[in-house]
Amino acid sequence: MTGGSGGYVYIKTLNRAADNDIGEKFRVEAKGGNGANGNYGGSGGVIVFDGNFNVRTQQVSAAGGGAYNSKLNEDGCGNGGAGTLYIKNQSRLIVDNENKLSPKKTVLTAKRNMHTDSPSIIAKHILIDGGADVWIDSYANNHL
């Protein structure tokens, strides 16, 4: 069976009364499922932190799932595509497949700036790592 795709985690805090604290051992995950019985892994999900967070990247995973057998893993064709982690207060976008090479592209839409008619910046800091493959699309050309 093919792994399902990761889900969506949205955490928003207002921080009027207290600050946030994420312990070193705590993890937040929206990972794709592993393939089973010779099938493919599912894509990773989306994790969004919206508030005053100091997130360590090793505590968070939106990686895709792995393929069932090693042959499919060697060239990565069976591994799921990476999901995304967005930390709003840091304007940081991370696409990390945790060392699972995958040709499955993670599609990111950059909305068009109405004044310049060019794609807008989607985040100030973007990290693509761990075998992820990203395709940044413009809003006008984005079709499912």
Added chain:
Amino acid sequence: MFGNYDMMPDTSNLKDFMNQMGSIGKAGDSETAGGGRLIIIADSMNMTGSLGSSLQANSLPIA
């Protein structure tokens, strides 16, 4: 079936996860189910615990 799904959160409305609908798996087979939706809105969060404590929206089979 493969498709392209926008994985960029809607930065103007981060609660809008409706365009993030991915695989829901094979009908009648819970082992292929996609991850769920986890929405937390609070004043503050203190996330602590021993190794393995986590918030998860993982899909099956478990990666």
